[in-house]
Amino acid sequence: MNNRLVQQQTEELERKLRAYERLIEKLPFPFVFTDYETGIAIEKERGDARPRLHPAPVSPGKEAEWQWDIDLYHDVPFEKVESFLTPLLDLVPHHIVFVDGQGIITLCNLQAAIDTGVDRDAIIGKHIRELLKLPDELIATLQSLERREPLYNHEVLDRFYGIVNTRFIYNDDGSVKRVISMFQSLSMMKETEKLAVAGRIAAGIAHEIRNPLTTVRGYLQLLKNDLPDRVTSLVERLLIPELDRANGIITDFLNIAKPADVKMETFNLHRFLRDDVGVLLQSEALLHNVNVHFDLDEQLDGYDMNGDRSQLLQVFLNLFRNAVEAKVAKTMNVTVSSRKANHIVQLRFCDDGPGIPLSVIDHIFDPFFSTKETGTGLGLSLSKKIVELHCGTMKVQSDACGTCFLMEFPLRSQPPFLSS
Known part of the structure; x- marks a missing residue:
């Protein structure tokens, strides 16, 4: 035993x-x-x-x-390396994409997903053309892969404006394991240059025009009682209001060109949209034959946002007035929606109006650009500036079925709490 x-x-x-x-x-x-x-x-x-x-x-x-x-490169499956690198590369403010020898995406950092408007997890395993929405001959990464030559500070001039660099990782047999592509967008630099020019113009306008306008308005106010009734009526109903309007245009432009004070407070996002934005838009909608709808993501019901209520209200009011001014005879439908995507909060303001012509859509955020005879071209510029002061971005999509403005804000780092 x-x-x-x-x-x-x-x-x-x-x-x-x-x-x-x-x-x-x-x-x-x-x-x-x-x-x-x-x-x-x-x-x-x-x-x-x-x-x-x-x-x-x-x-x-x-x-x-x-x-x-x-x-x-040899001892660990490269998919494990990519899994380890992903949260680190999510911190990089440029587009970083890994593709294999067939152009299939194996890694896509958060910035690339946000700027191209895709779900980062869903795009893994898809061809890079599905991420960039460009023909293969215009995708620099694929051209680099085809020639087996890395790109060094290659300038991209398609709908993405910036600089792309690529590097290769090879298998032991010489085949391509990965092409690492990094794209640095220069659009923000271009916008910064625009704002710098706008600031210089605004300073000149404020100095050269505002003071004379104030002087003329003051003398008109002083002399109107000594003028005949017919002239006095002209001064009160036309001249002084037009001077005030010109002064208002200068003020709005200065708000775009110069940093504004943002009075930050914490408030429940959906309560702000339903109560503050909703009441404001509904009162305007009754006057203009417009239906306002809200489509809010339940995931954000308890989300508290940091921001300046009055400035954000001004953004929605500007968008609403633009939509109303573009509407045709039929009843217009406006939808305000919220979504949680990746690590951002998306707010959309969409209408079913005639849309923005393709020839002008790239300029609608430019100061003083307007397609309306009486427009100043400052409403959308100011709205975009307010969103950026809240660490967000603002984009537009439009076709014959309507226009949609997309505002994206970073999700707060701390978990949101339910408001009472």
């Missing part, structure tokens, strides 16, 4: 030993493990099928030593 028990224990130890041996054989990286209790050192070099055992100094009580040399 004792012999059978010993045999079973011996067989169990042998099975465990074979399992440990197979485990060590499967380890893809080189290492040296020195066990001072047993006086044995186990060593395995890269490419070895089996490890080698060496004698080591016996030193009871001394901790074993473990040294290894992991090569991320």
